[in-house]
Amino acid sequence: MTENNKYWRGIEDQSNPELSEKLAQNEFSNEISQADFLGNDELAESSTSRRDFLKFMGFSTAAATLAACEAPIVESIPYVVKPDSLTPGIANYYASSFYDGYDFASVLVKTREGRPIKIEPNNDAIFNGATNARVQASVLSLYDGARMHSPMMDGAATSWKEAITKAQSLLTENSVLLTRTVISPALKSAIAKLGLRHVSVDAVSQSNRADVYEALTGVRGLPTVELAKARLVFAVGADFLGDWGGENLNSAYAAARKPGSDMLRHIQAESGLSLSGANADVRIKAKVSEYESVLAHVYNKVANAVGVATVSAPALREDIKLSVEGVANELIAAGSGSLVLNGLNSATAEKLAAKTNELLASEAFNTSRLDFTASGSDTDFAALLEDIKSGDVTSVVTLDTNVLHFSSAMASLAEKVSLVSIADRLDETASKAAVALPMSHYLEAWTDAIPVDGVYAVGQPTISPLFDSKSAVEIVNGLAGGSENAIDLIKASASTTGNAKAWNALLHDGFATTDKMVEMLYEVAPSVDLSDVKVSAPLKGLEFYTYTKAGMGAGSNANNPWTYELPDPVTRLSWDNYVVMSAADAVAYGVEVKAQSNGSMNGNTINITVDGTTLENVPVWIQPGQTQGSIGLAVGFGRTEAGKVGNNVGVNANSLLAPAVSYAEATVVATEVEHGFASVQLAHTMMGRKIVNEINLPTFLSGNAKEWNEKPTFESYKGPLTSFEANLWDDQDHETSHMWNMSIDLNSCTGCGACVVACSLENNVPVVGKDEVRRHRDMHWLRIDRYYSSDMTKEVAEEEGVGAIEKYAKMEVPSESPSVVFQPVMCQHCNHAPCETVCPVGATVHSREGLNHMAYNRCIGTRYCANNCPYKVRRFNWFNYQVNDKFTDVNPSQDDYGRMVLNPDVTVRARGVIEKCSLCIQRIQLGKLEAKKDGRQLTDGEFTTACAQACGSGAIVFGDVNNPKSEVSHLKQEERAYHLLEEVGTQPSIFYQTKVRNRA
C-alpha cells in the first residue's frame, strides 16, 4: 500500500493530470527560439555562432593572460626645469611653525620631492621646539581629501572672486569676526584692516585664567613656567604635561627630574588621571569642584606662615585634608623653589595659585613673560551670544574655529545670523555658512606668530596648495579689500615686529627673538589682589567635567586617523571617547567593563543629563585613580562633518558643557546598550614582576644598586652567572664597526605618545581602525605600556598571610589610587633573538650591528616569530590595508592624497607578513652613507631614530655603544640600566633606566 501512495504536488495535479504529466516531462515547456531569447532579430542572422563566441573568449583570455606576463611599463618623468635646491631622493628640511589655536610648536618639515612627509622638532628653537603627538600627526591632515577644494557658496563651488564679493556683501558694520586665539601679528593687522568687532574664543578655554593676568598687567596671556628653577611643583588640575596653556613643559620637566638629591618633586591634585597625574610622585584625588578649595587651603596655610590675610574657604573632605595640609607645609619648606600651578578655568583658582606663588616668591612662576597661545575670551563670546539673541549682530565671520561644534549655544543661534566661514573643510560651522572660504593647511600657508613674549616665529609653505585654498591672512586681507599676497603680508609683519634677523635668516631658523618685547607693557609683576575672591563650595552630587586627550587635543586633527589610532596613554583605548568613572561610582550606577571571550572589552553605557540636556548612550570606562563622584568626558569627538574618518566617532562632550564652564552637576542613568572598546592593553598591573623597575628617591640615593636593580642570576658549577654569562649560544661578533643600542629612561618618559605617532609616520605603519584594534591587531611598532600599582604585593601577601591563588588574583586588580608607570616597548633587537631561531625561511636574521633584521619579501607569514617573542612586538599584516575595502574609511593610504605622506625609503608591507621596529634602519643606513660620502667618522647623535627624535623629554637615546664617547655607551654603564625580561637571556640591544619617584 505504502509504495503506491501518490502525493499530489498541488491542486493542479488533481484537476488536470494530463497537463501535469506533460509539464513533468518537459520542464521548460515553452520553446523559445534563439532569436526570441536574445530579443534581437539581427543576432539570428549574425554569422557569429556560440562556438565562435567561445573561441573569441578563449583567445582574449589567453591574450590577456599572456599580456599580463609582460612587466608593466613604468614611466620616469623628470622635472622640466628642476629647482636648484632639490635633488630627487634627498630630503629637504624647512623651518616652520605650527599653531592651531591649541598647540604651538617650532618645527622642521621634512620634504621629499616636494612633498612634506614628516614633522620634526626644531631643536634650536627658543620656545616649544619639541613636537607632541598632535603636531607629529598634523602632516597627515595636509593630505586630507575632505578639505574644502574650492570656495563654496550656498553649497556649490565657486570662484574666489565671487565668494569674496558675496562675503563682503554680507558684512555690515555690526558684523563680528569670531576666531580662535590669534597670535599672528600679520593676521591681527589684517583683522584691524577689516575693522570688524573681533571676538576670540577657544575650544579649550583658559579664558578666566587669562582674565586675571589681563587685569594685572593689561596684557592678555598666561604666565610662563621655568621648571628648572623649581624643586617642588604642586599642580591642581593642571595637566601641564598634556594641555596646560601653550607651553610644552615636557623637556623641562624631564630635565628637572633627573634622579639626584636636587630632583624636582611633583604633587598633583586632580579628579581624572591625567598625564601629569600619572607622572606625579604623590597624587591627591580631588573633584574638579574641590580645586578652588584645595588651592584656598594651601594658600591659607602659606598665608598664615607668611602672616598675611587668609580667605574664607569651605572645609575640605576629611580624606584629603591631611594630604593638602602636608603639601602646604612642603611648599613653605621649599620656599622660592616651590611652584603652584592651577589648571582650572577659574579666576578664583588662578588668583589663589598666583598669590601663593607670590607669597612663596616662586622663582619658577613667571608673570612678566606671558604666553599668548590661549587667550580667547569667554566674556566677549558670551556678549556676542547675547547680541545675536537680541538681533544686534546679524552676520558673523568665523575664522578657523568650529564654533558650532563646541558651543551648543551658538549652534542654536546659527539660524539668526548669516555666516561667512574661513575654514579648512566644510565642518559643522562652515557647512552652515552662506560663504565658506578654504583656508590652507599650515604646511601650505604663510603664517607668523608671537606665541610668547619676545619670540617671533614664522611658518612657510612647503608645498603648493593642494586645493584652491589660501593662507588665512590673505583671505582676511582680501575680505578687507586688500590684494596683497600672503608672503608680502608676512614680510611686512616681520619687518615691523622688530625681529633682528634678516628675512632669509628668519625663514631658515623659523623664529627670532625680538629686542623689544612686542606686547610687553609692564616691568614688574604687580601683586595679586584676593579681596574679591569667593571660593566656591564643592558639589555634593556627581560632577561632570570635560578634558582633552593626548591624541585629539582640542580637535583640529579630527579627521586624522592617527588622532584616533593612537591609544590614550592612560586608558589605552583608541578610536573612542567615553566617560571615565571610578570603580566605586561604577558599582553605584551599576555599570561594568568586561573582557569578552575574543579578548576585547565591552562596557555599559549611560545617559548623562546636565542642566536639562541629555547625552545618550555614552560608554563608561572604569578608571583607576578617578576621583569618586566625578566623571569626565574628552572633548573634540562626536563630529558629524569632519570627514570619513572622524565622523560619528565618540560623542560631543561640549554639547553638555560649554568650554567656558569647567564642571557641572550631572545625573546619570545606566542604559541597556553595550559598547565595544578598542583596548590595546588588557593587563593593568605587573603582577610583581620587574617589568618597570621602580624605586623611591631615598633608595636610589642609598646607592646600593645591586639591591634595587638586581640582575637575575643562574646557579651553575661556576657559581651564580648572569644571563649574559649563562648562555648556550655562540656570541655574536659585535666588536668591529657599529653596535646600535638604545636607552629608554623610564624616569623621563611622560607617556605622551609623540614617539608612537612619529614612528608610524616614519615607517609607513598602517592604520587599522577600531574593529581591528578590538581584535588586538593594532600595527604600532612602538607601544607605550601603562601599568598601575596594585594594593596587593608580595610583601603585603606575606604580611597578611594571603595564599598564592588569592594573592595573584588580587594582584591583577589595580589600586583605587594607583601609581602609574609608562614603558615604551618596541622590538628589543635581541642579540640572542628567539624569533630568529624559529623562522622557517630565515626572514628575520641578526646583523653584525646589533639589529634584528626583518626581510618582508622572505616572510611567508607563519607567525612563529611573533609567538616566540617574549616582548610581543611583532605585528602581522592581516590585510592589504592600503587597498582592502574594509579600511577605506580609516587608512589614509587608500586615496591618492594620503599616499603622498608615505616615506619613500620604507617599504609598504603587503598582507601576510610580519613587521616590527627596525630601529629606523633607513636612518642608520643614510647616516652611515653620508659619513662615507664625506669620508669622515660618524659623530654621536648625528642621526637618531624617529622615536628618539620626537621625544621631547629626551627619554630615548640612540647611538653606537662601540663608540666609547657616545651618550648611549655611558648610559649603558649607569647603575639604573636594566634589560627588559633579562632573565630570559635574550640580550636585548634596548635597555631601560629605572624609574625613580621622589617620595619616601
Next chain:
Amino acid sequence: MYTTSKFRKLSTLLAVFIFLFSASTLQAFEGDAKNGKKLFKSNCASCHKLDKKLVGPALTGVTDKYSEEWLKKWIRNNAELRASGDEDAIAIFEEYNGSVMSAFPTLSDQDIFDILQYTIEGDVKQVPPGGDLTGVTTVVVESKDYSKQITLGLGLLLFVMVMLLARMKNTLRLVQGEDPVSILDEAGWFWGRLINNKGFVTVATIVVTVLFLNQAYWWMSGIGVEQNYQPEQPIAFSHALHAGENQVDCNYCHSSARHSKHSGIPSANVCMNCHMYVDGSEITDASGNLKYDGESSPEIAKIYAAIGWDGENREYIEDYEERPIKWVRIHNLPDLVYFNHSQHVNVGKLECQECHGPVETMEEMYQYSELTMGWCINCHRETEVQFEKNGYYQDFHEELTEKYHGEKITAAKIGGLECGKCHY
C-alpha cells in the same frame, strides 16, 4: 656641326666654371677650410652658426662685410677694438644688445684665415667616389656558422650507413636462405621491446621529468628578469653619440648619482645647456645635404616642445605650459629593495658601466645586467671595500684586517649580505 655645337657648349660651361672657380679663389684667404671647421667647432660654434643667427650673427659672408685686418683685430680682442672707437665694432656690439664676444688672443693669423675660409666654403658636400650613390651600402661582415650544415651532413651519413647495414644484413640473410626483413619491421620489434622494458620506461620517465622541471625552473626564474629590456623612448636619445662620440661625462646629466639614491634623469633644462646651441640643423645625410633643411632636428625639437624654447627668436616662451618628457624606465627594482646610487658610485667608486654595461656604445639604451638579487649578492661577495682615503673606515680597517688575517675584505665581509641592508 653636331660636334662643334657640343664642343661649344662644353667650352662655355668650362669657361663659366673656370671663371667661378678663379673668382672664389681670388676672394679666398689662404686658409684651410678643413682645419677652419675644426677650429670653428671648438671656439665659435657655441655662439655662431654659418647660416643662422645664434647668440652672435651668422658668419656666412662675413668676409664680404669686413676687411681681413678688421676681422683679425675683432676676433683677437673685440673689446680693444671697441675701445679704440671703431665704428663698425661699436655698431655690431650694440646690434647684439651688448653681449660680449670672448677674446681669442691665442689664435694665430693662419688659424683665423682657416676659420674665415671655412665661413666662405661652408660645409663642403662630400661626393663619394664613384659618382652618384643614393645610399651607402653597409658591408656587414658576418662570421658564418656552419654547425647546422655539419649536423645535417653527419645525419645524412648516418642514415646512409643504417640503410647500408640493413641492406648488408638482408644480403647475409638471403645468403643463409632466410627471408629478408624490412627495416621498419625491425624497428617496430625493437620499439616493442623497449616499451615493455619497465626499467627503461622508468629511467626515461625520470629523465624526461627532470629535464622538464629543469627547464621549467629556469624559465620561471626568468620571470621578472628584464635583462636586455629595450623599450622605445619618447626621444630617440643616443648614449653612443653623447657619452661615446662626444665624451660627455655620465655625471654631467645624471648628476644626482653621486649624491642621491636616484641617478636622476636629467631635467630638460640640463639638456638645454647644450641644445640651446646644438639644434641638430647642421646634421647632414650621407650625401652631404642638410638632413632637416636647416631646421632643428625633430628629436631635439621635442626638448624644445617640452620646455618651451623658441628656436627662431632664441628665447624661452613666457608662461609656457611645460610638457614633461615621459621616459620609459628601463631599470626597475621592486619596491621591496632599497638601492642607493651614491653608495656605489661615490663610496664604492664603481664605474657606471659595471652595472649598466657599455652605455657609450648603445644607440638605444637597454638593461645590460640581470638586476636579480643573486647578481647583487655576487658582486658584494667579489668586490673589495674601498677603504683607502675614506675616513669613515679609519678605525674599522685595521680591526677587519686583523680579523680576516689579510684576506681581501669584500662588501660581504662588512655586512653586505645582510637582509636588512637592502630590504627595509
